[in-house]
Amino acid sequence: MNINTATGLISLFLLALVLHAQALTPSHHLSSADVTRLQAFLNQPLEDLESAYYTIVGLSKLGTQVSDEKGACQFLKSHHDPTNIDSLFFAAEASQALSDCEIPISNETRDLLLAAVSEDSSMSQIHHAVGALSSLGLPLASQEVVSALAARITKEDNVMAIIVALQTASRLSQQADLGRILEEIEDLAARLDDLGGVYLQFEEGLEATALFVTATYGLSDHVGMEPPLKEDQLVQLVNSVFSKKAWGSLAEAFSVASAAAALADNRFHVPVIVGTQGPATVSHRQPTLKIQVTNVLSRPLPSASVVVESARSVSSKNVVLKQASFTLREEVFELNFLDSKPASGYYDFAVAVAGDTRFVGSSVELKVKVSTEVGITNVDLSIVDKDQSIGPKSTKVAYPSKAKGSLIADSHQNLALSFQLVDENTGVELTPHQTFVRLHNQKTDQEVVFVAEPDSKNVYRFELDTAERKSEFNSVSGTYALHLMIGDATLENPILWNMADIVLKFPEEDAPSVVQSKNLYVAKPEIQHLFREPEKKPATVVSNAFTALVLAPFLLLIILWIKLGANISNFSITPSTLLFHLGHAAMLGLMYVYWTHLNMFQTLKYLAIVGSLTFLAGNRMLAQKAVKRISAEQSSRLAKYRSLR
Amino acid sequence: MSSSVLSVISRFLNEYSTSTPNKLKLVDAYLLYILLTGAMQFLYCLLVGTFPFNSFLSGFISCVGCFILGVCLRIQVNPNNKGEFLGISPERAFADFLFAHTVLHLVVINFIG
Numbered sequence: 017m018n019i020n021t022a023t024g025l026i027s028l029f030l031l032a033l034v035l036h037a038q039a040l041t042p043s044h045h046l047s048s049a050d051v052t053r054l055q056a057f058l059n060q061p062l063e064d065l066e067s068a069y070y071t072i073v074g075l076s077k078l079g080t081q082v083s084d085e086k087g088a089c090q091f092l093k094s095h096h097d098p099t100n101i102d103s104l105f106f107a108a109e110a111s112q113a114l115s116d117c118e119i120p121i122s123n124e125t126r127d128l129l130l131a132a133v134s135e136d137s138s139m140s141q142i143h144h145a146v147g148a149l150s151s152l153g154l155p156l157a158s159q160e161v162v163s164a165l166a167a168r169i170t171k172e173d174n175v176m177a178i179i180v181a182l183q184t185a186s187r188l189s190q191q192a193d194l195g196r197i198l199e200e201i202e203d204l205a206a207r208l209d210d211l212g213g214v215y216l217q218f219e220e221g222l223e224a225t226a227l228f229v230t231a232t233y234g235l236s237d238h239v240g241m242e243p244p245l246k247e248d249q250l251v252q253l254v255n256s257v258f259s260k261k262a263w264g265s266l267a268e269a270f271s272v273a274s275a276a277a278a279l280a281d282n283r284f285h286v287p288v289i290v291g292t293q294g295p296a297t298v299s300h301r302q303p304t305l306k307i308q309v310t311n312v313l314s315r316p317l318p319s320a321s322v323v324v325e326s327a328r329s330v331s332s333k334n335v336v337l338k339q340a341s342f343t344l345r346e347e348v349f350e351l352n353f354l355d356s357k358p359a360s361g362y363y364d365f366a367v368a369v370a371g372d373t374r375f376v377g378s379s380v381e382l383k384v385k386v387s388t389e390v391g392i393t394n395v396d397l398s399i400v401d402k403d404q405s406i407g408p409k410s411t412k413v414a415y416p417s418k419a420k421g422s423l424i425a426d427s428h429q430n431l432a433l434s435f436q437l438v439d440e441n442t443g444v445e446l447t448p449h450q451t452f453v454r455l456h457n458q459k460t461d462q463e464v465v466f467v468a469e470p471d472s473k474n475v476y477r478f479e480l481d482t483a484e485r486k487s488e489f490n491s492v493s494g495t496y497a498l499h500l501m502i503g504d505a506t507l508e509n510p511i512l513w514n515m516a517d518i519v520l521k522f523p524e525e526d527a528p529s530v531v532q533s534k535n536l537y538v539a540k541p542e543i544q545h546l547f548r549e550p551e552k553k554p555a556t557v558v559s560n561a562f563t564a565l566v567l568a569p570f571l572l573l574i575i576l577w578i579k580l581g582a583n584i585s586n587f588s589i590t591p592s593t594l595l596f597h598l599g600h601a602a603m604l605g606l607m608y609v610y611w612t613h614l615n616m617f618q619t620l621k622y623l624a625i626v627g628s629l630t631f632l633a634g635n636r637m638l639a640q641k642a643v644k645r646i647s648a649e650q651s652s653r654l655a656k657y658r659s660l661r
Numbered sequence: 662m663s664s665s666v667l668s669v670i671s672r673f674l675n676e677y678s679t680s681t682p683n684k685l686k687l688v689d690a691y692l693l694y695i696l697l698t699g700a701m702q703f704l705y706c707l708l709v710g711t712f713p714f715n716s717f718l719s720g721f722i723s724c725v726g727c728f729i730l731g732v733c734l735r736i737q738v739n740p741n742n743k744g745e746f747l748g749i750s751p752e753r754a755f756a757d758f759l760f761a762h763t764v765l766h767l768v769v770i771n772f773i774g
Contacts, residue, residue, distance in 0.1 A: 554709045565704075569693075577687060577690055580686050607770050610771075611770050642752045
């Protein structure tokens with residue numbers, strides 16, 4: 017075993033330790049208000065047999081009954097259809113939930129139900145038949161049912177069918193071999209979707225998930241074997257089933273009620289909900305931390321006992337309390353935390369619930385706030401001269417009284433304030449989050465707020481340099497009320513204390529003539545949008561004159577060319593010449609059309625077509641011209657040569 | 662002093678009208694036309710203002726471009742310069758002239774707005 021495997025094993029062990037320490041706790045459950053709402057939702061007037069079944073059986077699972085039991089029984093007797101298996105199931109199950117309600121059954125009905133138990137019926141039909149037979153107290157052959165279920169599972173592989181099979185199996189005799197059906201629980205659990213590590217649910221929805229929980233625990237209790245669900249998986253299932261507090265249909269509400277009943281009391285896993293009664297705050301007026309431990313239906317757990325394993329301060333990481341147990345008083349667990357003399361601040365409590373091996377989610381982390389009262393001591397308010405030629409004039413003020421008379425400070429002096437904040441109960445120095453010094457001018461309603469900072473000995477100091485800060489005051493001299501504001505989340509008594517009146521004198525030349533009270537919420541002057549003015553165009557006369565001037569040289573050109581003797585006598589009427597000139601004219605025309613109508617891409621397209629035609633024709637034409645020119649030159653050279661000889 | 666300038670000018674004009682072939686005189690007339698047009702445009706811009714600037718630029722650059730291409734054509738077609746342009750016949754020079762003008766017109770029309 018070399019060093020690498022050793023470190024690997026150690027890190028794996030530590031990882032497992034860390035993961036186990038971060039055990040999941042349920043974040044959703046049904047509060048008492050939720051349970052009342054669920055009961056109210058289920059308690060709908062009986063209209064058809066299926067909804068009557070949901071109402072009657074759902075309410076019985078939550079521990080209450082329909083208001084009119086006799087009327088409900090009458091309804092079941094009159095509305096059930098002895099030839100329909102589903103109808104028989106609903107009537108039979110509902111009558112079982114009511115006290116003293118019996119549905120009369122004939123032999124034909126019994127035979128119909130027994131015949132439905134075969135692998136040719138759908139899973140739902142088998143379930144309804146078995147359920148009806150079981151509720152009506154009629155005998156059934158469990159082994160036949162098991163083989164029918166096993167055959168149907170292979171044919172109907174969807175989630176709902178297998179859940180129904182589990183429910184059916186829990187109605188059979190304990191002697192039957194249900195191992196094949198029990199294996200399906202683990203396979204179904206593998207099909208659950210994990211959402212963010214918090215929720216575990218079927219993509220078929222809430223009803224499927226809730227019925228899965230009901231069926232799993234129903235069958236496990238019946239058989240006496242612990243379901244193969246891990247603690248974290250169960251907590252995630254609890255979160256999924258109880259996160260929805262408004263149910264869309266009676267079937268959904270019924271499934272949630274069934275799941276809640278299954279989880280509230282079964283033989284193997286009981287999820288525990290731990291919460292504080294009221295805010296998790298402890299102070300001298302309220303020194304006990306109150307915790308409630310309930311099941312998912314917010315009903316108390318009689319065998320529970322609560323122990324705080326460690327209470328650790330968030331800021332200093334010291335463990336303040338270890339292995340202290342809570343005392344139970346009227347279904348609430350109490351602990352006097354202030355007996356351990358904690359400093360004010362936040363504490364992480366690791367709470368464990370014991371008393372029953374079935375408890376799931378029994379290790380909980382709570383954040384508890386210890387708040388206290390603050391007192392201000394050693395308040396020293398003084399006017400210090402800047403060049404320190406005159407000694408400081410200091411006044412001692414005691415909270416909550418106000419300094420007598422007002423202090424005067426002009427631009428050569430600084431205002432200095434120092435004070436200490438102590439915990440009234442323990443005498444420890446405090447550094448709250450909010451320590452503000454506010455100067456308020458009553459006449460002009462100006463307000464300037466500064467922050468007082470603590471030094472290394474936790475003594476708060478504040479200095480106001482009147483000359484330096486005059487811009488914040490708009491150089492308005494006058495009487496300012498000095499307030500001290502102390503606040504923090506862990507303080508029970510935030511303080512706003514008018515300590516003294518200060519007369520501030522700013523140099524006169526800087527004072528504005530009128531001080532505008534900063535009215536931020538008054539409508540501002542409307543901004544008129546200036547549309548872009550079109551450029552000034554010159555007079556039409558000028559434009560026309562210059563157009564004529566620019567076109568004039570063309571006339572000159574024509575005149576000069578005529579004078580020079582330009583002519584088109586050499587124009588050979590060949591197809592290429594004609595085509596060239598036409599093409600060239602077309603290109604110039606295309607330029608005009610480009611200017612008025614087209615864009616570059618269209619122009620290039622047309623230019624390519626016309627240009628290539630013109631090019632080919634022009635090439636031909638120029639070649640012919642070249643041939644003519646060369647032959648003319650050659651003949652003239654020949655003539656010159658001949659004349660020379 | 663002025664007389665020598667005048668005599669130089671008159672000698673130049675004489676030489677020009679006698680020894681320049683007609684074809685070149687035609688091209689020279691065309692160049693003069695282009696020059697005057699450009700000058701008129703520039704005068705307008707100076708007097709009235711540069712609005713709209715893109716139109717002025719495109720018009721002026723069109724004149725300048727045409728003038729340059731005209732000068733190139735004149736140089737290439739001049740029989741005295743045949744030695745410099747052995748591979749380029751006058752027809753080829755004219756074809757180049759036309760092609761360059763197509764490109765110039767395309768750009769000018771695009772910019773004229």
